[in-house]
Amino acid sequence: MISRSKGRSATAASAYRAAERVRDARTGEVHDYTRKDGVLHTEILAPEHAPDWARDRSSLWNAVEAIERRKDAQVSREVRVALPSELTPEQNRDLVRGFVQAQFVARGMVADIALHAPGREGDQRNHHAHIMLTTREIGPEGFGAKNRDWNAKELLVDWRSSWADHVNQTLERCHVHERVDHRTLEAQREEALERAYAAERNGDERGHVAEMARAVELDRPPLPDVGSPGLEHDAARHRHTGLRSLAGGARDWPSGPRGGAGVSGAGPRMAGAGVRPGAGSRGSAWTYPRPGDGAGAAAGRPCTA
Structure with missing residues (x-):
């Protein structure tokens, strides 16, 4: 206010x-x-x-x-x-x-x-x-x-x-x-972990790895507010680049025993990690x-x- x-x-x-x-x-x-x-x-x-x-x-x-x-x-x-x-x-x-x-x-x-x-x-x-x-x-x-x-x-x-x-x-x-998501990073990470465990139970290795990579990507402090650039902003972005590569690589894996169902149901990729x-x-x-x-x-x- x-x-x-x-x-x-x-x-x-x-x-x-x-x-x-x-x-x-x-x-x-x-x-x-x-x-x-x-x-x-x-x-x-x-x-x-x-x-x-x-x-x-x-x-x-x-x-x-x-x-x-x-x-x-x-x-x-x-x-x-x-x-x-x-x-x-x-x-x-x-x-x-x-x-x-x-x-x-x-x-x-x-x-x-x-x-x-x-x-x-x-x-x-x-x-x-x-x-x-x-x-x-x-x-x-x-x-x-x-x-x-x-x-x-x-x-x-x-x-x-x-x-x-x-x-x-x-x-x-x-x-x-x-796509964007209005939920907190914590809520998005919990959802990714649930999907990862579900994929693992179903024998879907590709889906499990993709969702775990997403959970790792979301396990970070939120980016600074609009108009507040800083060193932590740059450091976070470099870190995200590597994690996104991991997540992207997981999507290219051969399908697991259940045909990689966990990937298609993973939901939209987050664009910039949510609301603080x-x-x-x-x-x-x-x-x-x-x-x-x-x-x-x-x-x-x-x-x-």
Whole structure:
């Protein structure tokens, strides 16, 4: 959450993410980030019944700041999502727009979207989007009460699952092999081990080795958040390369006694190892898997929706 108790404001956050100039009417402070690079697209989505000013960035977030009286007020929820590097900027824009409309705007929130390009340093597949959300329902006359139902853990899980569905449907439509999984690495690893043991019991050596290789690949710390490149990121990627080679080699083995049934049922290869366990520890921002991280992904490969 973006909270005053942490010295943050919705006006400053929105200006930074959109690379715009926003004056905070409450404090008089001017937040000018017009010289910031890497912002590919910005837009505001609001319910049809929302007043026109809700679609203007400065007016929207100043209205949010004005209605919140508490010194520790939570002024906005922020969502961060990693975008498939295989898609064009336009396709990623449509992907984010569809998800936001269905999961946030349809519930009565106003969403401020900013799509960012990878930074000059770090992984050049690191396309991502920031989504700032209002915490109060909005009507024709403006903001009403805060909707505490939006804080439910079950809803957060539903949002994670919905994002994975939106991404995977888009990747399939664009003929991209990779898929993402919204579950934690631990949950994915446990599933791979169960499949490995099942293949072993069935005498399927090829399937057993492939699933064990997948379990080993998933037995690692999650990759850092979007926008946080570091040495551990590079080290993890080198490690993954070797493990993916092992997994890939297992797929080329001759079929075992049961014809390698464990491979065909293994499920989609993970593209970038899932959501960090305990996501949300940095407030209510959460980051999704990177589709471009998986084996066989061709970064920048063109596709048509």
